[in-house]
Amino acid sequence: MDRNRRIPLLLVIVAAVLAVGGPASQAAPTKKPAPEAVPGELLIGFRGDVSAADETKVLKGVGATEKKSFKQIHGSLVRVSPGTVAATLDKLRTDPRVRYAEPNFFVHADTTPN
Known part of the structure; x- marks a missing residue:
């Protein structure tokens, strides 16, 4: 094979190897997922x-400390020990004086308004 034919063939082979056999890119390190709720905070609504x-x-019965009161809607933002959130929610949800009890979830906008 003469030299004029070898150079284009060599270029095609090198391009194919680089396109197919290049080193795999490394995936970005995974981040720890952000919490869905404020740790240790609950929103409680009481019956009217x-x-x-x-x-x-x-609140005292479940060991909660009130951070903010929402008198108009009979509700409270409270703080509990982060390790006791699930047990505290169970106790509050069975109390007949409590209308609702839930973690203080983060809220994110789904879309940007015009």
């Missing part, structure tokens, strides 16, 4: 007929 004194009793 529950007095402020009873609300305080409920």
